[in-house]
Amino acid sequence: MPVHVVTGASSGIGKETARALARTGATVAIVCRNPDKGRGTLAELQASAPNGRIDLLMADLAELAQVRALATELHDRYEGIDVLVNNAGINNTTMKTTTDGFDQMLATNYLAPFLLTNLITDLLQRGAPARVVNVASEAHRFALRPNFDRLPDLGSYGPFAANWAYGLTKLLLIFFTQELAERLHGTGVAVNAVCPGLVATNLAGDTSILTRIGNAATWSPFVRTSDQGAQISIKMAVDPEMAGVNGRFFTSTGPAKVLPTVRYLKDAELQRSLWERTSGWVGL
Numbered sequence: 001m002p003v004h005v006v007t008g009a010s011s012g013i014g015k016e017t018a019r020a021l022a023r024t025g026a027t028v029a030i031v032c033r034n035p036d037k038g039r040g041t042l043a044e045l046q047a048s049a050p051n052g053r054i055d056l057l058m059a060d061l062a063e064l065a066q067v068r069a070l071a072t073e074l075h076d077r078y079e080g081i082d083v084l085v086n087n088a089g090i091n092n093t094t095m096k097t098t099t100d101g102f103d104q105m106l107a108t109n110y111l112a113p114f115l116l117t118n119l120i121t122d123l124l125q126r127g128a129p130a131r132v133v134n135v136a137s138e139a140h141r142f143a144l145r146p147n148f149d150r151l152p153d154l155g156s157y158g159p160f161a162a163n164w165a166y167g168l169t170k171l172l173l174i175f176f177t178q179e180l181a182e183r184l185h186g187t188g189v190a191v192n193a194v195c196p197g198l199v200a201t202n203l204a205g206d207t208s209i210l211t212r213i214g215n216a217a218t219w220s221p222f223v224r225t226s227d228q229g230a231q232i233s234i235k236m237a238v239d240p241e242m243a244g245v246n247g248r249f250f251t252s253t254g255p256a257k258v259l260p261t262v263r264y265l266k267d268a269e270l271q272r273s274l275w276e277r278t279s280g281w282v283g284l
Contacts, residue, residue, distance in 0.1 A: 001053065002026040003078045003127065004237065007061060007116070008088025010037040013135065013196055016230035017085055017237070019045055022052030024238060029055045029077070031070060031088065059090050062098045064282055072118035080126035083237045085133045086113035086173075091166050093159040102281075103154040105162075109169035111152075114176050115282045121184070128188025129243065133236045134177045136193040138253045142167030145264050148273060152281050171262075172274065174249055179271040181247030190246040192236050197252035199229030238258035 002020045008014040017100040018257070022028045022045055032038030035058060042056045055077065059070040074081065089109045096104040102111060103139035113134055117124075124130040142163050147180050184191060232252045236242050249265075264270060 002082040003029065003080065004083040004085070004109070005029045005031065005074065005081055006085045006087055007031040007112075008033075009057075010034060010041045012111070012226045013230045013233065014085075015045070015059065016227045017051055017087060017233045018054070020230065020234045021085075021237060022049035022054055025051045026082070027053040027055065027078075029057050031057050031059055031061070031103065033058070033060045033088075033140050038192040061116070062083055062100075062102075062104050062107045064107070064111065064115060065113045067112050068119065071116055074123060075121055078123060081120060081123040081130060082127040083131050083133070084117060084120070085135070085233055085237060086233055087135045087233065088112065088115065089134075089135060091162070091182070093162045094163075095154065095156050102152055103165070105165060106169050106172075107153055108126060108154055110172045110176070111278065111282055112240060114278050117180065118284055121189070124189045125184075125187050130189045131237055131242075132177075132180070132189065132191040134173050134191070134193040135233060136173045136177070136195055136249065137167070137170040138162065138195045138251055139167040139172035140174055140265075140273040141259075141262060143171040146270070147273070151277070153274075155240060163189065171265075172278075174265060175271045175274050176278070177249070178247050178266070179275050182268075182271075189243065190242075192242075192245060193249045194232045194236055195249070195253055195254065196229035196232055199226060230236050 004026050004030060006014050006018040009018045009031040018028050018030050030041060038056050042054055045054045057070060057073055059066040061067055090105055092105045098104050098107045117132060157165050174193050175192050181191040206241060232250060
């Protein structure tokens with residue numbers, strides 16, 4: 001039975017991705033932060049996808065110690081992993097700091113996928129042909145060319161500058177995707193990044209006014225439901241047509257498909273430099 005891992009699976013795009021993968025008959029490990037929500041999601045997915053097996057794993061991916069513990073648990077549970085969907089993400093409107101001293105948004109959106117994927121690369125290689133799907137965003141266009149001498153410090157920011165900070169974390173995630181794809185070339189592990197489009201999720205928290213506005217906006221043609229947003233992750237995870245596709249960024253945002261690629265996005269030297277610096281930040 002294939003093993004698929006989905007982070008940030010207690011709600012939104014992550015839950016719908018996990019549901020679809022479980023309906024293929026796979027074992028799906030859902031990684032959740034909140035125990036109550038995690039148990040609720042487990043019960044819901046078990047009822048709606050009886051052909052699959054759902055395993056609940058708990059981790060706050062903003063905390064690197066918990067990322068490492070999650071990697072250990074994955075090694076203990078599974079002999080190989082066929083699909084890893086790095087879906088967990090947050091969009092804070094003000095700067096918050098983790099116990100490791102990192103910006104919480106940077107830790108969740110970029111450092112956690114970097115560390116987790118590196119720690120379980122051996123499991124992915126055992127599951128080959130395997131796929132890694134990193135949920136990025138067209139918001140990467142908001143970020144300027146990163147200044148690595150200032151990172152990982154994002155500085156203090158409020159609601160307006162938060163768009164830049166969020167975009168930067170997604171830009172770094174795409175850099176990571178491309179560098180990892182190059183490093184794993186020939187191993188049978190494909191790595192790609194996706195943008196699910198503008199989706200009404202609880203990135204800003206369940207009770208946030210932004211979340212409530214977003215949910216209401218799904219009645220419009222401009223904002224997608226979680227189920228709609230999950231389709232691109234599902235496609236990259238299991239669609240046979242995507243077999244062998246590697247190191248790409250796919251977007252669900254229609255107008256963005258005609259925009260030129262951010263000019264420094266394919267800078268191999270930037271990718272390698274970021275990899276080495278990030279390895280030091282997370283202790284690899």
